[in-house]
Amino acid sequence: MTSDATAFEPDVAAAGSKPPTPISIIGMSGLRDIIIVSTSLALLYALVALIWSGSPLMVLGVVALGLFYWTFLEYILHRWMLHWEPEKKHYKLIRKCFPSHRSHHNDPMKERMNIMLQLKITVYLSVVYTAFMWVIGVPLPVTLALNAGVLLGYQAYEYVHVACHHLPMRNAWAARLKRHHAIHHHRDETANFGVTTTIWDSVFRTTWKPAKARQAA
Ligand SMILES: [Zn+2]
Numbered sequence: 001m002t003s004d005a006t007a008f009e010p011d012v013a014a015a016g017s018k019p020p021t022p023i024s025i026i027g028m029s030g031l032r033d034i035i036i037v038s039t040s041l042a043l044l045y046a047l048v049a050l051i052w053s054g055s056p057l058m059v060l061g062v063v064a065l066g067l068f069y070w071t072f073l074e075y076i077l078h079r080w081m082l083h084w085e086p087e088k089k090h091y092k093l094i095r096k097c098f099p100s101h102r103s104h105h106n107d108p109m110k111e112r113m114n115i116m117l118q119l120k121i122t123v124y125l126s127v128v129y130t131a132f133m134w135v136i137g138v139p140l141p142v143t144l145a146l147n148a149g150v151l152l153g154y155q156a157y158e159y160v161h162v163a164c165h166h167l168p169m170r171n172a173w174a175a176r177l178k179r180h181h182a183i184h185h186h187r188d189e190t191a192n193f194g195v196t197t198t199i200w201d202s203v204f205r206t207t208w209k210p211a212k213a214r215q216a217a
């Protein structure tokens with residue numbers, strides 16, 4: 001088992017290829033499609049919210065709130081959906097409707113094959129969620145602006161996740177995220193579920209700690 005973030009460094013010399021850059025990774029793991037679809041949908045939602053409400057400040061504020069809300073969704077989806085591996089047959093059937101996360105853990109450097117399924121689920125949930133919020137009485141511009149923020153957060157998550165696996169990420173903040181995610185892969189799958197932020201692991205006390213520190217806590 002590899003022990004730190006260097007586990008994610010691409011073997012460029014062996015492959016005889018150019019090192020990945022922040023731009024070139026957009027061509028990996030379906031990121032281009034994710035960015036195009038999510039941005040288009042987010043812009044459409046934000047535009048309708050703006051025309052409907054006539055309040056740019058409200059739209060900007062709620063989009064920012066949606067971005068933050070995404071970080072929470074990212075944590076709960078990764079912890080309780082992607083790592084859900086049920087034993088019972090009917091639960092296994094439900095689990096099959098969602099992308100496999102086990103294959104990513106088995107080979108983190110491999111390009112993900114199920115990304116389009118993930119994108120379709122995201123778009124579908126976004127439309128269902130918007131309709132649901134509207135039905136329960138939340139003003140449509142608020143729902144749409146929140147959804148726009150969530151979609152922008154989702155694509156940021158996909159980008160940061162691919163970057164964690166394929167870029168060196170040398171600056172302090174980025175290196176911290178890379179190490180946080182590497183520990184989730186190589187030390188403890190029951191810790192460090194956050195990818196774009198570590199705050200929810202702190203809130204839910206799932207930040208990985210060395211065994212000694214855990215015993216003392
Ligand atoms: Zn990963």
Ligand SMILES: [Zn+2]
Pocket residue numbers: 078082083101105184189
């Ligand atoms: Zn995981």
